[in-house]
Structure formats: structure tokens, C-alpha cells
Amino acid sequence: MASWFIEPFISKVVEIISGDAQTSVKSIKDFELNLKALEKKSKSLCAKASDVEEQIKNSERSGQKKRKREVEEWLEEVRSIEKKVVELRTRLELEGFTIRLTDGDLPAKLIEEVDRLVEQSQSFGELALDVYGSRGDKLLTNGMVGEAFNENLEKILEHLESEQVSSIGVYGMGGVGKTTLAKHIHNRLLQLSQGRVIWVTVSQKFSVTNLQDKIARFIGLDFRGEDNEDLRAARLHTTLSQMKNSVLILDDVWENIDLSKVGCPISVDSVECCRLIITTRSLEVCRQVCCQKVIEVKNLHHQEAWKLFNETLRRSEIELDSSTEEIARSVAELCGGLSLAIIIVAGSMRGERAIHTWRNAYEELTERVSGKDGMGDGEVYNVLKYSFDRLNWNHHSQSNEFNTLQRCFLHCALYPEDGEINRERLVSDFISEGLLDERKTRSSQFDLGHSILDKLVNVCLLESCAGPGSTECVKMHDLVRGMALKIRVRSRLVYEDA
Structure with missing residues (x-):
């Protein structure tokens, strides 16, 4: 037989023989009484925990409430106690008389834990909190320049404040600054609006279920165990309909989205519930989603492009002389007024002040943009590829082709x-x-x-x-x-x- 229970058993027998028999017998009786009390109290506690869990789930179904952390931790402790009681009963069946002798005080200790949890539950108050207490954090974004950018920003805010527009489409070519504009809108709405601002990136690999999951996570709606798209859409619709003055921003939309299948209650007849802003590369998508107002984000003009290029470049705190600056302006023009290309090319040239380096950059970019480099790719790809080619690192490389x-x-x-x-x-x-x-x-x-x-x-x-x-x-x-x-x-x- 294993010594793990024989040795304490023998020790207890010796204790009885040495004159403490009466105490040990009392301990065994107390064990039986405490075990019965423990099982009764534990059963009552688990029933209460079940009721609490059910109340919380009912509150969370609306998406307006989220369980308090204090309550969630309490439920975890109840589950732990329940497990300990089951383990005690299992040990009793296996060890019998031995556990009564060696761990006679265990039921009493568990009773103390149960009583503490019962007392703690009496001071909960509300079991769940309003999930809209926090309206979200500001998004990190680049500063933008140009009158057109500021005009678009103010125009969108005016549409939202007018209470006559429920959906706005923002379109333009990739890298032109649509997402940056939407981020600035998001951050301004956090300052101005009383409602929630919901930001969801849709992307090219789109599915209704995936989009539902993203929105649900943002507003605290629990879809665990619910796979039916229609039921999920109904719950999302109910929740979003109750979110007065809130705005849903869907960034990077590639194709038509049937908002009714998703559960978004966007209506041209009402702006009282959640309103919509989408960003997309396609005007057609704006029309398919039935956006009431459509705003095009255009490429930057020459002066605006240079201002953004120069602001990005100046983060290195290196001043260019007049001759070098003239070439740098020409490099900026090769980016075609595309915000992303401007920022990336300027970033790759940070810290460069030698005029021959800038002349070389201009010549290489000119070849790429004109297609004379033989790559045969689009202008945007060639401009971005130039920044990749400029990457260098003075450490050991695992490849002859790339550093x-x-x-x-x-x-x-x-x-x-x-x-x-x-x-x-x-x-x-x-x-x-x-x-x-x-x-x-x-x-x-x-x-x-x-x-x-x-x-x-x-x-x-x-x-x-x-x-x-x-x-x-x-x-x-x-x-x-x-x-x-x-x-x-x-x-x-x-x-x-x-």
C-alpha cells in the first residue's frame, strides 16, 4: 500500500493509543456534521450563483450591459468551491476512515469559505454595468494637410450634426488618405458626440459573420454559442437601434454589404439610431450601400503634397539647403499627390542632406514612375518599392538577395x-x-x-x-x-x- 495515507493513519492510531482517543472520536463526529452542513450550504451557494449567472446573461443579451468584474471573480470562486466539495466527497469514498482522521477540519474550513462568498454576494448591488460608460479611445493617426482635407472633415461633421443624414460614403484611390480622414472624424466625434463611436475595419476578406463578430466585440455583445446569422443580426439590430446619436464607421469596404443581413439599423428615414460612415475605393460601393451623401478624397495638389512631404521629412530635424530642397520638391511631385506614397518616400529619405543622394533618388523614382525600369508595374507600386529598396541594415544577413x-x-x-x-x-x-x-x-x-x-x-x-x-x-x-x-x-x- 502507498505510504501517503498509511503513515498519517498510523500516526493517528498512535495518538489514540497515547490517550487522545476521546478528542479523536469527537473530531470524527464533527467531520460528519460539518460535511452535511457543507453540502447543504454549498448547494444553496451554487443555486444562488446559477441565478446570478442567469440574471447577468439576460442583461448582456441586450448588449447594453456587461458583468461587473467583481461578480465574475465571485462566480469563479464559487465554481472553485464547488469543485473542492466534489473532490472531498470523492476522497471520502476512496479513503473512508483515513480522511476523517487526517483531514477532519477540512469541511469546517470549506464552510468558512462558503459563508464568506454568501456574505460577499449580499453587497453586489447591480450585477452588470452599462457598457457605454466608456465611449472609446482616440485612434492614433498622422496629421494631414490641405484645404480639401479640412473641408471634407468639416463637411462630414456638418452632415452628422444636421440630423438629416444617416449614411455617408468616403471614396478615393488606395493610399489617398481615406482612413486617415475617417480616424480624424472618429476622434472629433469622441469630443463632440454624446453617443458611441464604433470603429470596424472590414478589409477585402469580408463575411457577414466576421463583421457581426467585430461589431459585437466593440459594443460588448456576447455571441458565444450563437451561430445563426439571422438571430445574431436581430440582436445587433436591437442593440444598435437603442444607441442614440451613435456612429458606426466601416473602414476599407471592398464590396456591397447588405446591412440588414449584418444587423445594422441604417435607415434613410431616421437618424435617431446608429448612423453610418464607410470608406471605400469605389464610388459604386457607396451607391450600393445607399449612402445618402458621398465625398471623394482626391490626391493632394503640388503645394499640399510638398507640405506633407516636408513635415514628414523634418522629423529628423535636418534642414536642407536651397539647392537640395528644390530637388526634394521634385521627388515629392513624383509621388503623384498620394498621401501614403508621400509619407513613405519622405520617411525613407529622412536624415539625408547630401545633394547627390537626392539627385539619385529623383532619377531612380523618375525611371520607376515612367516605367523605364522595365518592371512594368503601376505607379504606386513602383514608388513604394523604391522605399523598400532603400532599406539597409548593417547586420548579418541570411540571404544574398535581401538584407x-x-x-x-x-x-x-x-x-x-x-x-x-x-x-x-x-x-x-x-x-x-x-x-x-x-x-x-x-x-x-x-x-x-x-x-x-x-x-x-x-x-x-x-x-x-x-x-x-x-x-x-x-x-x-x-x-x-x-x-x-x-x-x-x-x-x-x-x-x-x-
Whole structure:
């Protein structure tokens, strides 16, 4: 027999023989009485916990309430106590007389825990809180320039304040600044509006269920165990209809969305419930979604383009002389007034003041934009590819074709479109995929990986953003990601380290 119960049993027998028999017998009787009391109290506590859980679920179904953290922790403790009671009964069946002798005070200790939980439940008050108490955080965004940008911003705000427009479409070519405009709208609404501002990135890989999940998570609606699209849509519709003065922003919409199937109560007859803003590359999509007002985001004019280029460039605090600045203006013009291209090219040229470097940049970009480089790609791709080609890193490279910085950048394209990528996870992937110098210690590799991400953010090929729980993340614009995936295909790096 195992010694784990024989030794305490023998010890207890010795105790009885030595003259403490009367005390031990009393302890056994107390065990039986306390066990009965424990099972009764535990059953009552579990019944109460079941009622609390049911009340919370009923409150959460509307999407307007979310369980208090205090209540959730209490339910966890109740489940833990319930498990301990079951384990005690199992031990009693296996060990019988032994557990009565060795752990005679266990039922009494568990009774104390049960009594504490019962007392705690009497001071809960409301079991759930209003999920709209927090209206959201400001989104990180670049500053924008130009009269057109400010006019579009004010025009959209006026439409929303007029109480006559329930849906607005913002369209324009990729990289022109639609998302940046929408982010500024989001942040202004947080300051001005009394309602909720809901931000959802739709992206190219769209499905009704996925969009429902994103909206539900944002407003605190629990869809666990519910797979029926129609029932989910009905619950979303009910919740959003009750969110007065709120605005739903759907960013990066690629195709027509049947809002009724999703559960969005957007109506041309009423603006009392949730209103809609979409950003898309297609005017046709704006019409299909039945946007009441449509606003086009156009490319920047020459002076506006130079202002944005110069503001991005000046973050390095390096002044250009007049001759170099003249060439820099010409480089800015080659970006075609496209905000994304301007920011990325200017980012790649930060810190450069030598006139020969700027002349070379102008010549290379001119060849790419004109198509004389033989690549045969679109203007936007060629401009973005120039910034990729300028990436260099003075550390050991694992490839003759790409340096370490470039390979790490290309690896970032393997993550989902518009996804927020946790920095720690990304650096770990760099290490596991052998992208970093394997001669370094793991700690040094982590430092190198974060330095690489900083570099990619500094040259504007990645964006910094806050992920779940305010974790530090990065993301890649879909045009930049498309460029990176095309490079991977051409260089036969097609998902080999996905």
C-alpha cells in the first residue's frame, strides 16, 4: 500500500493509543456534521450563483450591459468551491476512515469559505454595468494637410450634426488618405458626440459573420454559442437601434454589404439610431450601400503634397539647403499627390542632406514612375518599392538577395490584412524563422528585432498602434502589404516561412 495515507493513519492510531482517543472520536463526529452542513450550504451557494449567472446573461443579451468584474471573480470562486466539495466527497469514498482522521477540519474550513462568498454576494448591488460608460479611445493617426482635407472633415461633421443624414460614403484611390480622414472624424466625434463611436475595419476578406463578430466585440455583445446569422443580426439590430446619436464607421469596404443581413439599423428615414460612415475605393460601393451623401478624397495638389512631404521629412530635424530642397520638391511631385506614397518616400529619405543622394533618388523614382525600369508595374507600386529598396541594415544577413531588415519587412506581410501584430510575437517569429543573426544571444536577438521594427516604423513602412489591452503592436497598410507580397512572389519567398 502507498505510504501517503498509511503513515498519517498510523500516526493517528498512535495518538489514540497515547490517550487522545476521546478528542479523536469527537473530531470524527464533527467531520460528519460539518460535511452535511457543507453540502447543504454549498448547494444553496451554487443555486444562488446559477441565478446570478442567469440574471447577468439576460442583461448582456441586450448588449447594453456587461458583468461587473467583481461578480465574475465571485462566480469563479464559487465554481472553485464547488469543485473542492466534489473532490472531498470523492476522497471520502476512496479513503473512508483515513480522511476523517487526517483531514477532519477540512469541511469546517470549506464552510468558512462558503459563508464568506454568501456574505460577499449580499453587497453586489447591480450585477452588470452599462457598457457605454466608456465611449472609446482616440485612434492614433498622422496629421494631414490641405484645404480639401479640412473641408471634407468639416463637411462630414456638418452632415452628422444636421440630423438629416444617416449614411455617408468616403471614396478615393488606395493610399489617398481615406482612413486617415475617417480616424480624424472618429476622434472629433469622441469630443463632440454624446453617443458611441464604433470603429470596424472590414478589409477585402469580408463575411457577414466576421463583421457581426467585430461589431459585437466593440459594443460588448456576447455571441458565444450563437451561430445563426439571422438571430445574431436581430440582436445587433436591437442593440444598435437603442444607441442614440451613435456612429458606426466601416473602414476599407471592398464590396456591397447588405446591412440588414449584418444587423445594422441604417435607415434613410431616421437618424435617431446608429448612423453610418464607410470608406471605400469605389464610388459604386457607396451607391450600393445607399449612402445618402458621398465625398471623394482626391490626391493632394503640388503645394499640399510638398507640405506633407516636408513635415514628414523634418522629423529628423535636418534642414536642407536651397539647392537640395528644390530637388526634394521634385521627388515629392513624383509621388503623384498620394498621401501614403508621400509619407513613405519622405520617411525613407529622412536624415539625408547630401545633394547627390537626392539627385539619385529623383532619377531612380523618375525611371520607376515612367516605367523605364522595365518592371512594368503601376505607379504606386513602383514608388513604394523604391522605399523598400532603400532599406539597409548593417547586420548579418541570411540571404544574398535581401538584407536582414528587408527580410523582416517581407515577413510582416504574412500576417492577415489590416491586422494588428503584437511586437513581442513578431520578434519571436523573426527569431524562430532564422531571420536574425543566430550567433547572438536570445536577449540580443530580441533587442535587434525591436530595433528593426523601430526602423520600419521610422521609415513609415509599418505603423505603430495599440492592440488589445494596450499592448504595443504594428500594422501594415494594405497597399504596402500588396507590394511586399508581390516582392515575395517574384523572389520565390511565397509563404515559405508562414
